[in-house]
Amino acid sequence: MKKSIYPILFCLLFSFACEEKDDPATVCGVSDPIESLPWLKQLVEEASTAGLAEYSYISKAKYNGHRVFYWGSCCPHCNWALVLLDCSGEKVNGDYTLSDLQEIEVIWHLENSQCNFN
Template identity: 40%
Template sequence: MKKYLFLLVCSALIFSCNDEERPAVCGVENPVEDLAWVKEQIQSMGFPNSVAYSYLKQANYQGETVFFFGYCDPLANWALIVRDCQGNPVEGEISLTDLNGQKVIWKPSNSVCNFS
């Protein structure tokens, strides 16, 4: 009986783990939907042709979660503006190499950017 109870408890622990659970970022589960400033920035992107070249990345900078919009059009220049959880620009000289753990958290469905 103890063996079956042990197996039952182990099975419950194994199957209760969910790979889809994401840790909270900036106090929210989904920053793209739950951070008002991010959602507003995405919705206000102007030129329809240029949206396909846009993306949003999340990263760590000096121990803090930060975000930046990027642009993958090889014919265009863009400025790196790093923002904190509240949407405020992070001050200082920051380059892409200063941003650790970068991951794309948003890109349009018609994105032409290649992240591999």
């Protein structure tokens, strides 16, 4: 009986040791998503040249356990809609708000940004 317990314990221990975790140094499998993801680089270029660019920023976050990105605005007189994009730049469908996001981090804004990120 004791001999059969050891393989079971070994399997249980091994199953916990193999838990897959995100590498905090990478986003969508790359270390610099703005330079490595062409669609995101294009989004940054559009945001930096758009009207009211000083109020624009791009953030990464997690939504339902998946990495997402969005173009945001801190313009005090503007309205903007939250549109989430996945790692391939495709729109994430759903009814979501900023409060549904976790691990939000601004990854781009202009040097003369009018936004307060503190």
